[in-house]
Amino acid sequence: MSLNLDDVLFVATLVQKKAAIQIDASKQYLVESRLHALALELGLKSEAELVLKLRRNGDATLKERVVDAMTTNETLFFRDVHPYETLRTTIVPELVKARASAPINIWSAACSTGQEPYSLALLLSEHFPALGRGGVRITATDISNRVLDQARAGRYTQAEVNRGLPAPLLVKHFKQDKGHWQLGEHVRQLVDFRNVNLVEAWPFATQFDLVLVRYVMVYFDHATRVALLERIRRSMRPGAYLLLGGAELLDPDVQGFERLTLGRSVVFRRT
Ligand SMILES: C[S@@+](CC[C@H](N)C(=O)[O-])C[C@H]1O[C@@H](n2cnc3c(N)ncnc32)[C@H](O)[C@@H]1O
Numbered sequence: 593m594s595l596n597l598d599d600v601l602f603v604a605t606l607v608q609k610k611a612a613i614q615i616d617a618s619k620q621y622l623v624e625s626r627l628h629a630l631a632l633e634l635g636l637k638s639e640a641e642l643v644l645k646l647r648r649n650g651d652a653t654l655k656e657r658v659v660d661a662m663t664t665n666e667t668l669f670f671r672d673v674h675p676y677e678t679l680r681t682t683i684v685p686e687l688v689k690a691r692a693s694a695p696i697n698i699w700s701a702a703c704s705t706g707q708e709p710y711s712l713a714l715l716l717s718e719h720f721p722a723l724g725r726g727g728v729r730i731t732a733t734d735i736s737n738r739v740l741d742q743a744r745a746g747r748y749t750q751a752e753v754n755r756g757l758p759a760p761l762l763v764k765h766f767k768q769d770k771g772h773w774q775l776g777e778h779v780r781q782l783v784d785f786r787n788v789n790l791v792e793a794w795p796f797a798t799q800f801d802l803v804l805v806r807y808v809m810v811y812f813d814h815a816t817r818v819a820l821l822e823r824i825r826r827s828m829r830p831g832a833y834l835l836l837g838g839a840e841l842l843d844p845d846v847q848g849f850e851r852l853t854l855g856r857s858v859v860f861r862r863t
Pocket residue numbers: 610611612613663664665666667668671701702703704705708733734735736739788789790791805806807808811837
């Protein structure tokens with residue numbers, strides 16, 4: 593059974609309040625299809641019944657499941673290729689030099705099912721193997737427990753590994769297991785996955801050397817983006833790098849970063 597406009601607005605308001613994700617009324621189909629799948633999973637007859645339950649008891653776990661269902665988790669290995677080239681040729685060598693014996697701290701914020709932090713971990717394992725012995729910490733976070741469960745498991749379908757993962761890396765670091773590809777522990781142990789809502793308090797006080805916040809701010813409004821980038825800036829060491837998604841730029845209101853073109857990538861450095 594489809595939702596009425598009031599139901600759609602109720603869900604949109606909840607998702608905006610909890611995760612800052614903007615859903616306008618024209619996305620009725622998206623809300624219906626995502627909540628339909630969740631309703632069936634929860635043993636309910638329809639998305640309308642799910643919204644009714646949500647309105648009636650406002651249970652925190654149910655709200656979390658609804659917000660989770662409304663996140664868009666599109667991702668792939670080595671997304672856009674060029675940023676990873678720039679990391680390999682320029683940024684990581686510079687960080688290795690600058691950090692001397694201190695570990696390099698990396699944050700993959702909004703990591704979805706793990707392809708982004710694991711691409712980093714694979715790149716480091718391949719090209720900077722000495723960092724594997726305590727020289728790097730990758731913190732990977734997302735608001736969705738559903739995607740974090742898959743990320744922690746490091747288990748991918750054939751279709752997922754076909755997207756962006758070079759065959760030699762697949763053969764070297766993954767094992768086939770019951771129709772899936774299982775990433776080896778030697779790579780998985782470089783990444784620490786945690787549930788973090790970017791618009792709430794963060795449970796870490798780390799000063800990062802590199803932050804990737806890619807393809808998530810498109811879901812937020814201008815004020816949220818500016819406030820988030822200011823908090824991210826404060827979580828970075830002076831000279832640390834920030835990587836955004838392909839077409840994403842810093843709003844002119846965001847201060848404290850210089851824009852650099854390194855090879856074929858545009859990156860931002862905390863001043
Ligand atoms: C499109 S994916 C991007 C994944 C990856 N960064 C990439 O570029 O391939 C966006 C992710 O942002 C997460 N997300 C959305 N709102 C969030 C919030 N308020 N806090 C943390 N993560 C959020 C979603 O759960 C989703 O997994």
